[in-house]
Amino acid sequence: MDEISGVNPLAAQVAENMRDRIMLDRSTFGRPSSPRVVAVANQKGGVGKTTTTVNLAAALGVGGLRVLVVDADAQGNASSALGVDHGAGVPSTYDVIIGEASFADVVQQCPDQENVLVCPATIDLSGAEIELVDLDRREHRIADAMEEFLESGPEVDVVMVDCPPSLGLVTLNVLVAADEVLIPVQTEYYALEGLSQLLSTIERISGSLNPRLRVSTMLLTMADRRTRLSQEVEEEVRSHFGEIPLQTVIPRSIRVSEAPSYGQTVITYDDRCAGALAYRKAALELSWRLQAATGQG
Ligand code: ADP
Ligand code: MG
Numbered sequence: 001m002d003e004i005s006g007v008n009p010l011a012a013q014v015a016e017n018m019r020d021r022i023m024l025d026r027s028t029f030g031r032p033s034s035p036r037v038v039a040v041a042n043q044k045g046g047v048g049k050t051t052t053t054v055n056l057a058a059a060l061g062v063g064g065l066r067v068l069v070v071d072a073d074a075q076g077n078a079s080s081a082l083g084v085d086h087g088a089g090v091p092s093t094y095d096v097i098i099g100e101a102s103f104a105d106v107v108q109q110c111p112d113q114e115n116v117l118v119c120p121a122t123i124d125l126s127g128a129e130i131e132l133v134d135l136d137r138r139e140h141r142i143a144d145a146m147e148e149f150l151e152s153g154p155e156v157d158v159v160m161v162d163c164p165p166s167l168g169l170v171t172l173n174v175l176v177a178a179d180e181v182l183i184p185v186q187t188e189y190y191a192l193e194g195l196s197q198l199l200s201t202i203e204r205i206s207g208s209l210n211p212r213l214r215v216s217t218m219l220l221t222m223a224d225r226r227t228r229l230s231q232e233v234e235e236e237v238r239s240h241f242g243e244i245p246l247q248t249v250i251p252r253s254i255r256v257s258e259a260p261s262y263g264q265t266v267i268t269y270d271d272r273c274a275g276a277l278a279y280r281k282a283a284l285e286l287s288w289r290l291q292a293a294t295g296q297g
Contacts, residue, residue, distance in 0.1 A: 029063030030291030
């Protein structure tokens, strides 16, 4: 392989993709014994939360897990990428938060992915931060609805929640409902800046509103491993956070960024590209962690 990579980086990439595909096709995904709620959170915008949520969900689905994606960002980008209707008036996460609907009432089947359900977000959700202030149990609205849904015995192994880019009441609701947090970290110079605020918020919540909560996973995204900067950021994150970051790193990939404009995840859009393979590898790692956290499903 080294001879090839020395001559032609493209050939090396092709060979690596082929190795990954063979490995993935031979691997068995872990399955948690009870549904696991994963909040995908980072108050910074543009770090890859939505991209990570939809692509991990799709890849877990391909791996045989049954996934519910809850879109908790008023922009509704996760809903778009998963190809579900989220126009004005569509029953959504907002209706669940204000108590006008249950999750069972609002979830839609993802058209391309038989194992993926979606609770869409509409523009209504942009009003929720303010409306929540006056509601009863304002930090527990999503947790209460999620508990009711999961107790009804749905065929769901994992719930992945795409958080908005803030630490407001909607994100707080998600963190109170979650078993664990997955933090996407963009591989850039300021990667660690802002993380301390997120980590102290999570610590505060686990000390009061949700003792289960912990940061289980970080995922380095948009990396360009050929650059020194990318390597340095990766080293720094790994030295700070030990085993929390997944081994898999998501490369910057045009295919990943194109997929949403076709209402698709990269897993269905181009399942052979490096970005899709990276998300499938990350999902495999995550599935083992979910299984380890709950016992085998
Ligand atoms: P967030 O939800 O944290 O705001 P997004 O997932 O929306 O972040 O990603 C921000 C932008 O970066 C989007 O335009 C997305 O398409 C792009 N992007 C995310 N991950 C990748 C990647 N691995 N390669 C290329 N572009 C990416
Ligand atoms: Mg987003």
